[in-house]
Amino acid sequence: MTMPIPNRPVILTGDRPTGPLHLGHYVGSLKNRVSLQTSHRQFLLVADCQALTDNAHDPDKVRHNVLEVVLDYLAVGIDPALTTICLQSSLPALAELTQLYLNLVTVARLERNPTVKAEIALRGFGRDIPAGFLCYPVAQAADITAFKAEVVPVGEDQVPMIEQTVEIVRRINRQVGRQVLPEPRALIPTVGRLPGIDGKAKMSKSQGNAIGLSASSEDIRAAVHAMYTDPGHLRVADPGQVEGNAVFTYLDAFGDRQEVAALKARYRQGGLGDMVVKRRLEEILQELIAPFRERRRHLADDPVFVLNILRRGTETAREVTDAVLDDVRRSFGVFTFV
Ligand code: TRP
Secondary structure, eight states: OOOOOTTSOEEEEEEOOSSOOBHHHIIIIIHHHHHHTTTSEEEEEEOHHHHHTTTTTOHHHHHHHHHHHHHHHHHHTOOTTTEEEEEGGGOHHHHHHHHHHGGGSOHHHHHHOHHHHHHHHHHTOTTOOOHHHHTHHHHHHHHHHTTTOSEEEOOGGGHHHHHHHHHHHHHHHHHHTSOSSOOOEEEOOSSOOOOOTTSOSSOOGGGTOOOBTTOOHHHHHHHHHTOOOOTTOOSTTSOOOOTTOHHHHHHHHHSOHHHHHHHHHHHHHSOOOHHHHHHHHHHHHHHHHHHHHHHHHHHHTOHHHHHHHHHHHHHHHHHHHHHHHHHHHHHHTOSOOO
């Protein structure tokens, strides 16, 4: 078994267990995590507490999806010998750091967080925002700093969370007078955000425009064939538009650069039909997803094995985060009386 090498830069990222992960997660972050696990000390957090901030009415959904997310991690190639997978709710240091950090952030600052703002609008909370939801960026700062993480591979929408974390870290370091916590930086994938198959800005299970990481071959075929292209490209001979054409955005994310460049040129010129391009994309996605699906099916047969990976990872993470909490408390000069 390969063991992580010490003194490597620390990575922490997480996912809310609210449903199976999809290709948007893969492009946005999972792919980076798989390649970074050999060069970094990586922790993956199943963020069940954060999932509860807007799912308190449905805790069963959150509980059920904890193992699903772990299965998705393992299916795409996260190796538990290299990456520590852990459960947020079983790491009390995260809650304690959140409690401390909440005093370092204003409500006005929380209300300005653009991602939270957009999510509040999307969920139609109006003025009835769960307080835990408004404050989740602070809890996320606790997640990141509890591991002294330096690198956070996330999608673009998470950048405001990293910014808030950096502000909290600076505030603490300034007040203490030395670098207690490192300033984390976001690692954003070079390919932009993957749109849904309907061409809408974000792939999301709730929008019904996602391709799951364990999608069946029939589902993949149906999704690609239903995919949004250029509505002006009516006849094969017509010149087609590549920009905003979901099939080409997916090819950019998953295809070979040279091949995609050639396809784009032919499509723009006219004479290349949507069906041909879709068939090529389908092939590429079938090839990508088949091994994920196989591995997942195999692992899903042994939930105890999967649960033990999460248990062991959480134990390791508990030691790490308890030590950091202790350090922060002492440095800040709080909660250390008895
Ligand atoms: N907010 C992240 C998301 O919705 C999930 C998350 C929780 C996270 N804790 C984190 C991401 C810490 C990075 C670091 O996808």
